[in-house]
Amino acid sequence: MIIDGTQEYSVNMGPQHPSTHGVFRMVVHLDGEVVTNVEPKIGYLHRGLEKMAESRTYNQFVPYTDRLDYLAGPHNSLGYVQAVEKLMGIEVPERAEYLRVIFAELGRVASHLFMIASGSLDICGWTPWSYCTRDRERILDLFEMTAGNRMTLNYFRIGGVSHDVPDEFMPALKSFLDDMPEMIEEYYGIFFGNEIAQSRMKSVGILPKELAENLLITGANLRASGVQYDVRKAEPYGIYNRFNFNVPVLYGCDTYDRHFIRLLEIQESRKILQQALRDIPEGPVVAKVPKVIKPQVGKVYHRVENPKGEMGWYIVSNGTTKPARVRIRTGAFVNVQMLPAIVTGWKIQDLVTIFASMDLVLGEVDK
Amino acid sequence: MLNEILRVRVSELADKVTGQVEESLGVLELTINYPYVLEVLTCVKNFPDVPCDFLHDLAGMDLEDHFEVVYQLSSLRGPQRLRIIATVERENPVIDSATPLWKGADFLEREAFDMFGIQFRGHPNLKRIYMWDDFEGYPLRKDYVIDSHERRAMMRVRKEGE
Numbered sequence: 030m031i032i033d034g035t036q037e038y039s040v041n042m043g044p045q046h047p048s049t050h051g052v053f054r055m056v057v058h059l060d061g062e063v064v065t066n067v068e069p070k071i072g073y074l075h076r077g078l079e080k081m082a083e084s085r086t087y088n089q090f091v092p093y094t095d096r097l098d099y100l101a102g103p104h105n106s107l108g109y110v111q112a113v114e115k116l117m118g119i120e121v122p123e124r125a126e127y128l129r130v131i132f133a134e135l136g137r138v139a140s141h142l143f144m145i146a147s148g149s150l151d152i153c154g155w156t157p158w159s160y161c162t163r164d165r166e167r168i169l170d171l172f173e174m175t176a177g178n179r180m181t182l183n184y185f186r187i188g189g190v191s192h193d194v195p196d197e198f199m200p201a202l203k204s205f206l207d208d209m210p211e212m213i214e215e216y217y218g219i220f221f222g223n224e225i226a227q228s229r230m231k232s233v234g235i236l237p238k239e240l241a242e243n244l245l246i247t248g249a250n251l252r253a254s255g256v257q258y259d260v261r262k263a264e265p266y267g268i269y270n271r272f273n274f275n276v277p278v279l280y281g282c283d284t285y286d287r288h289f290i291r292l293l294e295i296q297e298s299r300k301i302l303q304q305a306l307r308d309i310p311e312g313p314v315v316a317k318v319p320k321v322i323k324p325q326v327g328k329v330y331h332r333v334e335n336p337k338g339e340m341g342w343y344i345v346s347n348g349t350t351k352p353a354r355v356r357i358r359t360g361a362f363v364n365v366q367m368l369p370a371i372v373t374g375w376k377i378q379d380l381v382t383i384f385a386s387m388d389l390v391l392g393e394v395d396k
Numbered sequence: 397m398l399n400e401i402l403r404v405r406v407s408e409l410a411d412k413v414t415g416q417v418e419e420s421l422g423v424l425e426l427t428i429n430y431p432y433v434l435e436v437l438t439c440v441k442n443f444p445d446v447p448c449d450f451l452h453d454l455a456g457m458d459l460e461d462h463f464e465v466v467y468q469l470s471s472l473r474g475p476q477r478l479r480i481i482a483t484v485e486r487e488n489p490v491i492d493s494a495t496p497l498w499k500g501a502d503f504l505e506r507e508a509f510d511m512f513g514i515q516f517r518g519h520p521n522l523k524r525i526y527m528w529d530d531f532e533g534y535p536l537r538k539d540y541v542i543d544s545h546e547r548r549a550m551m552r553v554r555k556e557g558e
Contacts, residue, residue, distance in 0.1 A: 072526035079511070080535055080542075115421060242472065245451055245500030258472045329421050330468050330479065332452065341453045341468060356466070358453040366503055395526065 035061045044073045048151050048381045051391030055368070062376045067369045071362075074395035082355035087113055087322040088187060090355070095181035097359060098393040101140035101336045103132040106185040111266055112331035112342040113187050116324045121316055125189035126268045127309040131202070132172075132184060134298045134305070139168040140336035140388075141249075141291040141298075148288050148385040149220050152229045157220040164212050167205050174198060187322060189315030203306060209299050213292060221289055230285035234371045234383035237282055244367055248338030248360045249294060250387060253279045253286040260334040271308075272301045287386040323350050337361040337393055361393040399424075402446045402476050409439055425479045433465070433482045434492040440469060441497055446476045451494060454504035456512035458538045462486050463514055467494070484514060493518040511536035 043054035052073035058066040078097070082090050094109045095102035107129055114121065121129075146161035169179040175194050176182040184190055220226055236246070241254040251258060257278040261269045277293035279286040324346040332341045338360015347353040364387055372380050403417075406424055410417045413436055415428040428436055440448045448469035457464040467480040484491050493516040494501040505516045506525040513534040516522055524531060533540055 072528070075526040077535060242450070243499045245498055245504075256472055263475070264477075327420060330423060330453075339452070343453065343455060343466065343468065345457065354457050356453070356455040356457075358455070358468070362507075363500055363503060366500055370499075 037065065042380075043070075048384065050147060050385070050389060053384075053389065053391055053394070057377070057380065059377070064372050064375055064377065064380055067372050067380070069365050069368055071365065071391075071394050074391045076396065078396045079355055079357060082352055084351065086350050087324075087352065090352075091185065091187070092181070092183045095183055096392055097340075097357065097396065098140070098335060098337055098361070098390045099180055100143050100390055101136035102181050103129075103136040103184065104333060104335050105340065106183070107133050107267070108331060108333035108335070108340050108342050110185045110187050111333070112329050112344050113322065113324065115331055116327060116329040116344060116346060117187075117322070119188050119316055119318060121189055121267075122313045123310050124193075124312045125314045125316070127305050128190050128194065128314060129185060129267060130269070130272075130305050131302060131309075132175075132182070132190075134301050135168050135171060135202075137336045138295050138298050138302075139165050140390075141295050142168075144291055144336075144385075144388045145216060145220065145288060148382075148388075149226065151381050151385040152226060154220060154223070154226060157216060160212075160215060160219065164208075167201075171198060171201055171205070174201070186315060186318075188318035189313075191315070193314050199306065202302070206299055206302055206306070209295070213296060216292060221285075221292065227285060229379075229382055230288060230386070231283060232281075233284045233379050234375060234386065235282050236367055236371050240370060241282075241367070244370060245363050246338070246367055247363065248335065249290050250287055250338065250364055250367065252277065253290045254282045255280040260332050260339055264332065266331065266333055269301075272304050274298075274300045284382050284386040287388075291388070321350055323348070332358075335360055335393075337388055337390055338364050357396055359393040359396065361389045362396070365389065365394055399476070402443070402448075402478065405443050405446060406440075406478065409436065423477050423479050425481060427481045427483065430465075430482045430484045430491045433480075434494075434496075436480060437467065437494055437497055440478060440480070446474060447471055448476055448478045451498045451501055451504075454494065454501055454508065456508035456514055456536065458512060458536065460538055463489050463512055465491055465508065465514060489514040490517055492516070495519055510534070513537070 037060050039056050039058045042057050043049040044052040054070040056068040057064055078093055091106055094105045097105045142161045142165040146158045149157035172182055173179050176184040236254050238255045241251050257276050259276040262276055274297045277290055279290050326348045328345045330343045332339055341358035343356035344352055345354040372383055406426055407417050410426055413428050413432040415426050418425045448471055450470050450472050452470050453468040455466045457466055463484040465482045469478045505519055508514050509522055510524045510526050
């Protein structure tokens with residue numbers, strides 16, 4: 030029997046599909062090879078962190094925060110501990126503030142490197158994958174020598190950091206920063222300047238500026254759509270107002286720009302790290318904080334610029350040792366919504382590229 | 397300076413919708429009753445000079461005798477910050493959806509529905525987002541019983557064709 034024309038059908042992609050970077054599932058509606066609609070289905074990694082927070086003390090919840098965006102653990106904890114400090118009015122020692130910035134920015138570099146690596150792998154570029162992960166390994170070594178753990182550090186505490194860095198940390202960090210320009214050039218040569226990569230990514234999956242704002246997209250994805258907005262500049266938290274760095278912005282709105290902006294942000298992070306390394310003072314690394322954390326009745330909303338998007342912590346205290354509510358606004362969760370909006374009309378192979386360019390981490394999407 | 401303009405605008409608005417204005421840790425907070433929410437959000441989004449046009453977060457909150465829906469608003473072009481708290485009845489938790497104003501409120505409202513059972517009127521696709529469809533109860537409510545043994549034994553029944 031011969032059937033005229035094509036018939037719409039739907040394919041289930043994930044949650045165990047390698048290109049979904051975790052346990053993301055999508056129902057893809059197809060007309061031939063062309064995507065007509067995508068329904069994201071999330072929740073396969075839902076651990077109920079918000080509910081867990083209500084039955085734990087403020088200090089006990091810190092290790093859980095690393096598990097949100099596990100590729101850039103430090104920045105999640107930074108948001109949480111700073112929110113609690115804001116609620117209680119705790120002053121953090123200078124050295125601890127600098128160490129926090131160093132770890133948060135290293136986490137950002139590691140996350141962006143991994144995003145470029147996996148993005149290239151999704152279009153069959155094996156060499157950038159191995160180059161990026163090779164360099165990311167040096168950051169993980171820095172984490173390991175300090176906190177003993179490579180990804181989920183649990184290094185920040187309410188009032189500072191848990192302990193000082195070892196003596197060999199600063200020289201190792203300095204040598205890493207010195208090698209960074211060479212690495213960035215290498216990534217550019219092998220991935221961003223590559224003709225195949227460009228033809229696969231340029232003008233694919235356009236997310237216009239107005240749509241991005243209406244969909245509440247944040248972070249690097251928003252900046253790749255032509256909005257120069259960064260919480261580190263707009264509402265500086267910690268000591269970010271002391272550093273001199275730029276907020277890169279690109280106007281292409283496509284998959285290529287969403288990858289490329291990460292490379293530019295790595296360069297800006299390097300600037301921050303160099304300044305932090307230059308200015309870091311000696312001194313204590315943790316403030317005098319009461320053993321039992323018991324904030325007064327009140328609420329606080331604190332936002333930080335996570336590598337995956339803006340993260341907001343809304344903490345409501347009822348005056349006891351356990352919070353009444355901890356609300357986590359994660360960037361990646363809201364950013365999922367751009368997938369159905371931009372993928373229509375592209376083929377399945379482009380769907381994989383577009384999905385990689387959104388830089389989702391399912392730990393953050395599912396909380 | 398800008399904050400002063402915002403304060404004036406918000407207190408004018410509060411008089412109109414019988415809301416209360418507070419300030420906590422440097423953020424203006426407007427508490428309103430749920431029927432006014434769409435009116436207030438539209439007004440706030442289009443404030444002259446100080447538009448709070450970016451919905452940063454939308455979250456549910458259980459206060460034992462009533463629910464709250466908390467909107468954290470900001471702007472991509474200015475330093476203005478505003479928090480709007482809409483109180484919702486516990487017996488009949490219904491509130492207008494913010495999706496006509498921001499498409500991105502879709503997932504945030506689905507999450508609040510999933511976790512608190514707050515119904516968003518006018519939402520295009522109000523289904524559970526984290527929990528599976530036939531899950532019973534709303535986990536983030538304070539009266540939700542965490543009965544681990546029973547819950548663990550509960551298996552998800554797959555529908556045909558899934």
